[in-house]
Amino acid sequence: MKFHRFSACVMLSLMWVWAYAGAVTLTLEDARHHQTVSVTPVSDDIVRVDVVPAKWSGTSLPSLALDKTMGAADVRATVTDLGGGMKVLTTAGGLRVVADEQLGSLTMSCGDTFYVTDLCRRDGDALRLLHSGGESFYGGGERGYSLNLTGDTLLNYNGQNYGYQAGEPRIKRMGITMPFVLSSKGYGILFDDFCKSTLYVGPEALEYSTTRPAPVSYYVVSGRGRVEDVVKNFTWLVGRQELPPLWTLGYITSKYGYRDQRESEGVVDTLKRAGYPLDGIVFDLYWYGKEEDMGRLEWDRTQWPDHRAMLSKFKKLGVNVVTISQPYVLTNGRAIDNYRQLDAKGLFCKTDGTDTTHTVTIWVGQGGMFDVSNPATRQWLSDRYRQLTDEGVTGWWGDLGEPEVHPREIRHYNGLTAEQYHNLYGNEWSRIIYDLFKKQYPDRRLMTMMRAGTAGLQRYSVFPWSTDVSRSWGGLAPQVTIMLNAGMSGLGYMSHDVGGFAVDPANKRDGELYIRWLQLGLFSPVLRTHSTYQAEPYHYKEYGDLPLRLIKERYAWLPYNYTLAYENASQGLPLVRPLGFYDAPGGISRYDSITDQYLWGRDVMVAPVMEQGATERLITFPQGTWVDMNQPARRYDGGTTIHYPAPLDVLPHFARAGAFVPQARNAMDNVGDYDPSRLDVVYYPGAEPSEFTLFDDDLHSTGTLAPGGHRLIHFTATPHAAGYELKIVGEGTLAGASPAKDYRLVVPALGYKPRQITVNGKKARGVAYDKSSGTLTVPVHIADVSKAVTVQLSR
Template identity: 55%
Template sequence: MLKRLNLIRTAVMGIFGTVAVWLNAAPTGTMTTVTPDGNCVVVRALSDNIIRVTNAPRGVKPSHTQAASMKAEKFNGKIVKNGSQIVMTLPSGLEVSLNTASGATSFTGGKERLLYDSGVRTTASDGRKSMSLVPAKGGSFYGAGERGHSFNIEGDTLVMYNRQNYGYGEGDPRINQMNICIPLFVSNQGYGVLFDDYAAAELVMSDPITYTTEAEAPISYYFIYGADNLASVTREYTRLTGRQELPPFWSLGYITSKYGYHNESETRGVIDTLKNAGYSVDGVVLDLYWYGKETDMGRLEWNKEQWPDHRKMLADLKAQGVNTVLISQPYINKIGAIDNYNQLAEKGMLTHDAQGKINDVTTWVGEAGMFDVANPDTRRWLRERYRTLTDEGVGGWWGDLGEPEVHPETIVHANGEKARQYHNVYGNVWSSIIYDLYKDEYPDTRLMTLMRGGTTGLQRYSVFPWSTDVSRSWAGLQPQIKIMLNSGLSGLAYMSHDVGGFAIDKENPIDPELYVRWLQLGTFSPILRTHAQEFAEPYHYPEYADELLDLVKTRYRWLPYNYTLAYENASQGYPMVRPLNFDTHGATPYDSITDEYMWGSEVLVAPVLQQGARKRDIVVPDGTWIDYNNPDVTYHGPSKISYDAPLNVLPMLIRAGAFIPQADYEMDNTGDYDASRYTVLYYPRSNVTSDYVMFEDDRKSTSSLDNGEYALITFRGAASKSSITVDIDMSGDYPGMPTEKTITLVLPGIKSSNIKSVTENGRVRTITESADKYFTLTVTLTRNEPLKIVLSL
């Protein structure tokens, strides 16, 4: 019978030049056709929301890179044939149609067609391959990796080839092409498209959207459906490409860094100075001087003169709660690291040209070899070096220059790919060396790797990217929000920046006002790490010592909220820094807002980015919002307000009904965090109901989510003109979890004098707080024993 069906299929193809293997599609969620020009089109549902489309000549394998990490799920939809159309309908509301004659594919959500693929593929005389997609009218587009020129990338031509831009700032045309290029666009109409490629390419965001690549294989792509909003697209995209694991808890504290700390004495002195000034510190980053000097790049060995007892230093710093992060690069200098160069060259572990000869590179510190991470032997050699150093007490890793910054096009990597084909994925492979090392040798240790180069799926390797060598200028500060927004929608939730600005103006190396404003932004960024060529640490700005110290203390006070954001990223893929329209559907007036953002779903942050500014306009989104700095003031959106912002004020608004858990006590470092007590700010407003789920675990385990070893504390609030009700419930458990928690509930904007009576689980509580202060109530929470607090107004 099967043989007969195959004969019939062959006969049909011979007569019509096309065949739809739709009868076999339903069980596997796959639709297939062969077009008259001989291309085989395969449309496959990996899930109810993710569709993979391949279109390649018969007998030619389409692209299939490292981009996707998920396995196809059980098909829950229906596939029917209707004339020349095969139609796949999925429970998510997505409908996909394949034309059996042309190979055209349409994606429809609800009643609206979102995207159309004509099925046409072209190859130019130089071998570059192109395809086009027609989007629905009226949409805006975001993503594409690290992009600082604009938030909405509609109409842009985006080069997909990682590039370093030293000393950049706002308005610099270079920053539409930065260090992490991801061939992804996300539409505010509720979908995204990821091209399954990492070769040098160009993405033109016009109508049609055109993708042109230098890859050898015909390009596949993924259609990602998120009918509700950008949040849904991001959730599905990270399901496809992988989610970042929970971070080391210490990475959410303050990290000090500089180019660079030259020796052990200087490093110890910086930490002592910060601590003596009252700063909490959780990390110190050592730039290239840990191995000696610039021309020692690639030694990957401590310089004994500058660091006479590095093991003791690492141990002493760790005892103070300070984790040490070391830099490494893709290059082996032929002066200071010649021994490693010769060893690697002899074993064929350096990059070669097409003739098999070593292809050296010219870096900013001289001639060097380049690690060919496409070679398994090279990866093993690097892994052993990283293992030895980690065993000595190194707490994290920094992969610098990983675009790679210098990558001659004459190089052919060990896997046969040319430099322009392998360039973008180099950072992923490099990151995977460290990630796999930790999984194998340190399975109970969470990893932090600073990395500035890579492509799709980089987040899978516990990477904390940063926006590289930004200028210390107001222009340098201004694109950072756009960079974090586009990166976050591209899966890079921990994108941050050199707080204070890296590349200094030698004529004006210190700008105290700029430093304060930058630290304000950094306090509510995924990672708070000061870094610069000079004057990196906050104690260099004594005229604003109080303001700077308060910002770092604020960072630690917000740890419970920030750690919950990390949980939302690990479990849902949501970024920490979110656009104002992240949770809304369709076109909104917020697409062009690039100087404010959501910190999670509850907090709007509107940093001051202009020199000398002491007030700024804020676009207030839909809903009711409370002024964080003055909770007696309420705003209603959509609207625009003028906000007073003296230098010691970071403008912030809190969504009405929000719960904001705080650790309201002094910490020397995150090791002083106390999971048995929280201060929770609650912002009730009449006729607003809300809920918030706070996450906690032991803050160390690498498997707490997988093993269910965590707790969720759920807060629900409801307010009317006559009462305010708060329900608190705790579920779950983990090793070392406190049996009881002291919750101090604070209602900013609600005076104690406005409260007539209080009951806790039906029992009357005495109101003892001062009448002119905001209402505060302390309760004890026990697992599986919910609390109901009712305030009569």
């Protein structure tokens, strides 16, 4: 893979074609270099660039993007002849593509926020895009070694890193790699390619090289200078995740591994007796037998004598069951019958040039590897997943799906080599389960844990995690960076093994580390403890009820977190966001060196303690005014840095001044106890008008984003000289649900009891004011939330 600078002396003839659908395609016929360059807008903010050699006659490969052909008719674009051999295509979103006949180039820009120039030359498999410089780049999938990727060469070839820690070069490549980067100047580039490739993120140019056997197209995704809008537009292009099962936002216990029915029921019973809310348990490979039984995919009745009774018991307790499966079927254990059947049907990957199953050797044996590019293989797996789902399995765990061992000698059913198909394997595997649920369980939400894939993985309802991290402070350190880069790459639910997975035999247990990791898990998309040793929180009794309080706190955040899930499903926004996510163009880069703080949604900032023995930490505040949620009387201005006291029982987290943070009021054993009609809506007073929108639906159906399936409840605050005016009003209808709400408006650290408090002009009843904390509580009983309610707080 070699890169060369391109000549700037290329004469092109320009032909502008107005498509019948209403979209514009700019085609450059480059006779000198025997290629055709086409530029097609697919939205007001996205263009696709195709460079195809004149003699190309091969088969096109699937796109990472969704098929947006139907949407092209709605693209609004114009063409202007600027004279001097220059013409410009301009979309309604301000994205401009200038074709320069003299230079033989394309330049994409949006106002003065960014520009990207393609000299329209391809030297072998290399592609080079010039940019304006002075930019930070993010994304690239799951990248944990640095938040800003500028200056690095990204290898796009999924890999496992057992027991990794911060600072190790190997975590430049992790389980989910994708050829997408997002610039601090508010645009992104997606190379439409899932094959093994490299992307040099240079200070002046992006240089891309690939093993793809077909020409590479790319998309320029404009955010009109705003990082937030790049993420929205990118996820529109490659697909967004649907609303999650509510239980995924609760607490899930997991271990490598629960070895039998008695142990599993004992873990659940122990958690329940200790008062822990619990929504899920994950079964590692022992559910089907031993390590060498991989690929058996049925319950081991010697260790699980009545798994149906166990599944029924767990269902009654509100505990969902997730089971593991892998890409391999081994011959040295009890999966041998499956191996023989699948081998006879030709459903495994084959050695290139033969019709023979390729023998794959992994750490526990050898056998065949599912060829998920084969429709018959997909059907076989779908049938097995359906059988287990009907028995009571609720969610799925796809492990080793990089694939961890993927010999280069393999040729897949679709004709691609191992290197060419490797990164797409996780997407295609996830799609098997996703398609099954769409067909057989259309009104059931899906949770699939998958640790590997590429761009667009989230559209298959995947909840990824950062693979087999070391149980160490070095393992904890990169988790925020991983969640941030993954989130900006569309993976809104990227999480981690809380407590650390890969245990050092010489230091199996570190209680302080476990607590600090659990605090990070409180504000992570999925709170799932997982390890090989003492994974469950009840092992850490020396910390009293601290683990219990943290996990209970997770449930109090359900209304806020579920609204973040709505923002992810409707707009593609990640739950974990960088500090400068909402800053003006270029502003995000000022926080590049801060990799241990993040925004949880728009209005909450989290600063977990991630150093051993630390009882305080430095905290830098982004734009705005921030209220200490531990001590609301304390406020901090954006742009300042402080030393914050943080003993082990303190997790520093802050609310943006003016924020509304809804909290569940009732205690829960699981999310089935959640009552969205009874909330404490906490308002942190601000000096400027503010708003928050709460998502409200039936909590379980799949079609609730459609009209009639949900309500949006808007909270607004207007400060004025005499106090505050707070309004609540619902928008939309929620079929079959009561419009009544029983809210309590809580204003912490107000500092005074208002002289007059009214609800819709009438004196409020049941008002409470705590002099010691300055907290005001106002009951707001709403008969019909679609009718506006106004609360006046007058000095």
